[in-house]
Amino acid sequence: MSAEKDLYAVLGASPSDSVQQLRHRYQQLALQYHPDRLGGSSEADSGVKKFLEADAAWRVLSDQNTRREYDLLRRAQELKQDWPVDSTVCLEDMTWDEDECGYAYGCRCGGGFSVSEEEVEEETQRRQQEEEEEQEAEGGVMVCCDTCSLSVCVTWSLHRKTQMLK
Structure with missing residues (x-):
């Protein structure tokens, strides 16, 4: 169905x-x-x-x-x-926020998008398990702005992120 x-x-x-x-x-x-x-x-x-x-x-x-x-x-x-997707943002373009233990990116409204390191790790592991046979090499999550209704798709290379996490 x-x-x-x-x-x-x-x-x-x-x-x-x-x-x-x-x-x-x-x-x-x-x-x-x-x-x-x-x-x-x-x-x-x-x-x-x-x-x-x-x-x-x-x-x-x-x-x-x-x-x-x-x-x-x-x-x-x-x-x-x-879902109103404003754009796609590469994880490498986001700023590491030491206090929040995550990545941050500014929204055009003045608010911001944030992704925790834990979310990135979980999504990376999930995608790697799911996509092994299909050879997909990119992870990603949808993130909403903390102030407005916009959202972005944050993407990263699964192989590169795995290397970054180790």
Whole structure:
């Protein structure tokens, strides 16, 4: 189950619709696009595809548990996409703050972004374990400004940071 395709849009419905409303939309689409109704027309292939999409959407949204999981996944994806990223900052461009045991970077509003050494170490270890097979060589975290709503993506080379930490 993924949030790539909006299952509500497939049914022509909205997340606030009841199960009965979703069932009604599904039944309308099933009647319209069912392979038995289309016969051998030239639109049969696209109709079968639409029928299968509607059927898959209905299977997820008709069950209370799978619908809840889908809604949570969808919401998480929306939050991730709506995050206002101002820019990308390299860890090497940030200033080491001895008092805070972390890195700091100034925001254009006058506030600042900060990343603790612990966050960098944890993210580096997590990424190294996750990405060993894919040969990804960059770590990163999203950091919010302490004053305004902007955020930056702080990145660093996993290999270089590992060497810096040792």
